[in-house]
Amino acid sequence: MTTIEKIEQIIGEYKEIEPGSLKAETTFEELELDSLDLVDMAMACEDTFGKTVEVDENLKTVGDLAKILDAA
Numbered sequence: 001m002t003t004i005e006k007i008e009q010i011i012g013e014y015k016e017i018e019p020g021s022l023k024a025e026t027t028f029e030e031l032e033l034d035s036l037d038l039v040d041m042a043m044a045c046e047d048t049f050g051k052t053v054e055v056d057e058n059l060k061t062v063g064d065l066a067k068i069l070d071a072a
Contacts, residue, residue, distance in 0.1 A: 003049075003066040010044045011062075024063030045069060 008022045014037050028038060035055075042053040049069045059065060 003069050004062060006048060007045065007062055007065055007069075010041055010048060013044065014041060022062050024061065024066060026062045027060055028062075029060075 004022055004024065008017065008019070011017060011022070011031060011033070012019075014033060015031055017031070033041065038055050038059070042055050042059075045051070045053050045065065051069055053059075053065065053068055059068070
């Protein structure tokens with residue numbers, strides 16, 4: 001399972017999304033995730049991947065999150 005597929009499962013807990021619909025360029029704004037959703041998602045990613053995720057202005061797309069998780 002790829003990092004983006006794992007992220008898709010996590011986001012699926014917050015928003016109803018089509019399986020396989022997330023791409024690296026998908027923005028969190030397009031997914032209608034608010035700041036609280038992003039913090040909750042970041043904590044879920046930390047639990048799943050065992051890596052720290054900083055929610056800041058550089059975290060805009062699924063690809064941005066995948067890069068953080070793959071690099072950490």
